[in-house]
Amino acid sequence: MIRGLYEAHLPVRDLKRSISFYEGLGLELYKRYEKVAFFWIEKEVSWLGLWEGEEVETPYHPSLRHVAFRVEYEELRRAKEWLEERGIRPREAFGFRPWEPIVIPDQAHGMLYFDDPDGNSLELITRLPGPEMEKPKMYLSEWERIRRRESI
Numbered sequence: 319m320i321r322g323l324y325e326a327h328l329p330v331r332d333l334k335r336s337i338s339f340y341e342g343l344g345l346e347l348y349k350r351y352e353k354v355a356f357f358w359i360e361k362e363v364s365w366l367g368l369w370e371g372e373e374v375e376t377p378y379h380p381s382l383r384h385v386a387f388r389v390e391y392e393e394l395r396r397a398k399e400w401l402e403e404r405g406i407r408p409r410e411a412f413g414f415r416p417w418e419p420i421v422i423p424d425q426a427h428g429m430l431y432f433d434d435p436d437g438n439s440l441e442l443i444t445r446l447p448g449p450e451m452e453k454p455k456m457y458l459s460e461w462e463r464i465r466r467r468e469s470i
Contacts, residue, residue: 319393319400319442320344323359326366326385328438333370339435340366342404343387359387384439386429394419394444395458397430401442408432412455421461423451428458 320343330336337347337355345357345366353370366385389397398408398418408416411431419430419442429443448465456464 319389319397320359320387321390321393322388323364323366323385325364328366328368328383328385328434328436330368330370330434330436330438332435333368335435336368336370340368342406383437384441386441386443389442389444391428391444391447394428394430394442397442401430401432406432414455414457417457419458421446421456421458423453423456423461426450428461 333350333353333355337350340357341347345359346361348356348358348365350356355368357366357368358364359366393400398416401408409431410416411420411429414420416430416432419428421428426446426449427443428446429441431439431441434440446461451461451464453464
């Protein structure tokens with residue numbers, strides 16, 4: 319499901335629990351030290367570092383506690399079920415309930431948000447086929463209906 323990401327680092331409270339969580343997402347543990355673990359996201363291309371410590375309680379700007387994993391369009395269509403199979407609940411974003419992925423049409427991106435055990439914001443995201451549309455945010459199924467109508 320997860321296809322790539324540039325380097326990212328996140329603070330965690332319990333490294334062992336977080337290692338289990340990220341392995342459940344399908345990431346490969348590369349190295350583990352006493353308080354730090356590195357996961358390959360794309361082997362020898364990109365990784366995620368997890369840093370255990372009390373500083374996890376320190377307020378962070380949301381952008382420092384958010385990473386987005388690249389997925390393919392067809393994978394995003396089934397991302398909610400994929401997460402739920404792993405015991406992970408998608409979360410609300412931009413005022414949309416997590417019934418299905420959402421779309422930002424003017425960026426031509428579809429996404430689904432969820433959190434890790436420490437409240438770090440995670441996202442599955444894909445670039446959508448076709449042109450950008452000047453429309454408000456919507457659910458993926460609505461975007462697909464519009465695209466079908468426009469291609470007729």
